[in-house]
Amino acid sequence: MDLLTLPEARSSWESVTFPGAVNSKFTSALTFEHPSTYPAIPTYRCTSPDGHIIDASVTPPPDALALSMYENMLSVSIMDIIMFDAQRQGRLSFYMTSQGEEGTCVGSASALEKEDVVFSQYREAGVFVQRGFTLENFMSQLFANRKDVGRGRNMPVHYGSRELNIHTISSPLATQIPQAAGAAYALKMQRLQNPELPPRVVACYFGEGAASEGDFHAALNIAATRSCPVIFICRNNGYAISTPTLEQYRGDGIASRGTGYGIDTIRVDGNDIWAVREATLKARALALKDGGRPVLIEAMSYRISHHSTSDDSFAYRARVEVEDWKRRDNPITRLRKYLENKNLWNDEKEAAARSRIRKEVLKAFGEAEKELKPPLRAMFEDVYEEMTPEIRGQMAELKEILDAYPAEYDVGEFEGGKESLVK
Template structure:
């Protein structure tokens, strides 16, 4: 008599005569991996970081460095840009407070050629890969030096040079795109065995994991064995919706197991743990032709969702203050560095002062730059301008000429130039 199921949909499932439904309560919650505790102490000396130089760790810290001192949790650039939005000098902004360790730690383990899809709280990923302060500011002010020619909302960065796809506002669309890109890399590797192996890293929040795109992406990545590392930032809130109202299962990690994906949960406030987990996930993703990996990084969103949000309308201020005092990735790393004799109060003061000067300098320069030429609104959609676009461009020029007092085009490079005769693409 057969002792296990051989149906195509449930291979190696053992037969039983017990009529019992599986219940979540009978399974323990997935553990959370960490290297150091909230006091910056290495929990297991055998796991202490040994493959990272002190110089690299100092670079991480400066990339994450916070604002005006404890218990502030908002980074210097975030603080300045948040205030700029409130002053009307910027239309929109999103901060990364409380999640800096996830971005910096994971990005430090990726290779330059790896392809990245971000959501909108991965400023640290861009910083770690070499996105300059001027690049951030040019995008935020949508000026003529912006890589995207001022066509996108603020905080929607992108860089082909750094192999980071442009961020999209539409929630979760980057997840299936990442699975598809990883499948393309897999095919390329099969066609060219001498190609340097690379993966796709995809970032998203636990709120995005409620979208259908998440499930479709994980399923196709699993069935097609795509070399992609999915990195979920579980920060407790999807805008105003807490996790208790988002799902009843064991976080997002349990879903990876359901799709047959190797999965791990990590302390997102522990930059060493995040780096180590991502480094191992990258190695595993390239094994035997490729496979997907899911990382659930646990954190807490200290800041408001965006400048359009007041989080104290749906959560208690004392809750946020408690997290600020209790644990955050920047303070934890600073404590570790102080234990090692790598950092002190004087170095902290000097670093904060210099970073603030650098941010303000880039801010002032970007704010003065003119916007991209008006004709750029019509270019780059198709290889050649469509007839409809040519008509629209000419009509815009006519309206500007007819109502010069209604439309000030002096802030655009070249004014209305190029609207009558479409430029070469």
């Protein structure tokens, strides 16, 4: 009798597994896997474009929260228009808008706890607003004045807040993704050492363009293998910096990569703020389950504005396409319809809110623009706990240059002028 005909032998042979793919079954059919074999991951939506809840399992948030979130989206939208124009007037060196992606940011931030740690890319103004970042905070950073918590050291739109547990944005693409995985691992270790600490997760935001960087893959792999409590939130707006998604990847978006790394994953309609909020609430609970695990949310949206003030998106997409998306569906209009369906909003309230918010933005704009820059010595501080002899030497050298060429440098707008270098 052939050994393989014995039931016990056949069972043993069929159960042999390799350490690199423990759940893979053997087959005698030689076939290759093709992407077309698998259907695209569905996009979760709980609110129709007309503003009606279509998922019966979703409990609508309190009306006060819905109104607050709507005004936060309006604030971001209005600030974007004003600051974009300010850059074009030469009053600001650089700016990036969030038009079309306000729902992803405000919706997800509303589901996080204040103790949770946030790593942003650069289009998350809605996250900052929802967590309590003020117009003065925004404007102080944009104008790099003495009220800027970053002390004027970063280019515009690179916000950060220790009080709100939001790490400062940095320019290099995707660097925050492995940092987020590492921070989540640190939170996990802290709770293992002290179980009385409150449960916390890390939320990491990035675009589909950043997902083409190696840092993205390294971060997801380490988060999966170390079971880190991190929520990766990808804003897939269709164009990255200037490249359509068809030129970015050939797979099923970014969500398919999450399952490939063994990560709980969902694709959600980024124009549906309640779907984003609901997905983030569930993701946070999953991230804290069994000591920690990563979750990936791919929020589908459309970037209505240019990538930044340095970009002309009509060089790579049709103007009519952008206008069509503006009219057809966007997170602000959909949430407004939801509020109108509940008789919480109307044209009069819309006009009053827009007028009030515009005045508040312009007031903060005007005050920040007039504010002095940080002291000159601030550029030498906060590098080390105490200034090194080398840094003190650099500070003295700068003062000598300013003394030698007083007509070449305007230090009048800096608090204390050149005299601040010797205080």
